[in-house]
Amino acid sequence: MTAYLKLDHIDKIFTRGAATTEVLKDINLTIEKGEYVSIIGHSGCGKSTLLNIIAGLTNASTGGVLLEEREVNSPGPDRAVVFQNHSLLPWLTVYENVRLGVDKVFARTKTRAERDAWVMHNLNLVQMAHARDKRPSEISGGMKQRVGIARALAMEPKVLLLDEPFGALDALTRAHLQDSVMALHQKLGNTILMITHDVDEAVLLSDRIVMMTNGPSARIGEVLEVPLARPRKRLELATNATYLKCRQRVLEFLYERHRFVEAA
């Protein structure tokens, strides 16, 4: 059990004027190489803040993030993020959006032709090669998110960070994309950390589910192993006893022990 990504006693306190809010308290988590870990919790529990800390977009107030035993506290392509609202640059084509990251990361290690081939390879992985010259406004929401995934994958990140990647999609597209991400994880063996608020999605995709308590001062309430063999099939799992038991555990945590009071 080697720690590939380690979250070490992370606290996060936001200060606005004289008021301080403690968002995250004492977050400890160790993720192995190739693992798929989901972080689930009610909205406002600070899970996106946690992802931003790992990505280096915000800094932890105390504690830190260790990737392969080295502290990271600024953003970089080794922790590529797939943003919730795709965040493709609307003035660039699909190809150029992916190429932007590739050009930076492989500026010295790959020739122009190799970079071009690498962009197309990654677009092929997400089945978006056909839309290479389209602009983001010309493709559907699911397609945009696929391109977002291709952009992140093309940077060859050590950890792929997914920030509610399927949140803005309709149910059918979401299922389709979840299957794609599962297949990619199977094929490439990436280490993936995903933020989600969808119980089924967490159980279906993850090796472990990290459940967060409600904020302020959100902690890790419980970590659940999902002992389901891969590759997983959505339809077969619907009646699988282990799947249902895992699902039950997460639901109990979220809706009985840590009900979201303000929403009630």
Add this chain to the structure above:
Amino acid sequence: MAMNMPATKLDVETAKPVGAAAPVVAMTPKRPPRSEAYARMARETAVRVIPPLVVIALLTLVWELVCRRAGSALPPPSKVFKDTKELIFDPFFDHGGIDKGLFWHLSASLQRVALGYSISAIAGIALGVLVGQSVWAMRGLDPLFQVLRTIPPLAWLPLSLAAFRDGQPSAIFVIFITSIWPIIINTAVGIRNIPQDYRNVAAVVQLNPLEFFAKIMIPAAAPYIFTGLRIGIGLSWLAIIAAEMLIGGVGIGFFIWDAWNSSHISEIILALFYVGIVGFVLDRVIAGLGKIVTRGTAQN
């Protein structure tokens, strides 16, 4: 037996529409004939072109009727045309000095605008980026801009004449100082409104400041920048006419002033017509340029 009934019935019901639907999908949609498309295009053009033509014709008629009486202060359109026929049909003559065709006057004015406006576009975008990007620059410079931008263009002219001691650079300076404010302010707003998402993308990809400027900032702020540029070109054209009236020399502004001094009222009217058309074309050019450059940026 009775329990099986609904099941078989269901099978039959679901099987039928699938078979029936296939040939419908294969049919090609009917295309309207080509002549119909042309007719529709002609109709659409007519709808847009006829109303302004009718209005112009009516206004000209009213003008003609009002000004035709003997002793009226302003000439009717028929007289304007008669008086200025030479100027209309030969815009390229050059008799030396300021006795030139209207083409030369307009081109002299446009050259001044081109120079002054180019300087103000470059300086305005640069300052706008600075003010939009840095909180301290905004706090320091914004109050100054807000006061300076309210100064009327011509109020700058004596000062610039004193500084440059020559008409040409003074006119260019007046254009510059008039058109720079909307460019600065709009660019700054555009920079401040760059979505955090784009900044995050740039941070993850690790763009350096120069790449961030060229690849994220300018395209993201382009719609705002072009709004400023469009207001700026309009103001430049306003300022040059007024400035030229005072500095003299070749230029459409002084042409108008000269015509007034020689009581050639028809020439003033013709010049005004040209000034309006050129201003309109300048505005359209910048708008069109903006449309091309911001393609894809505005809609997301």
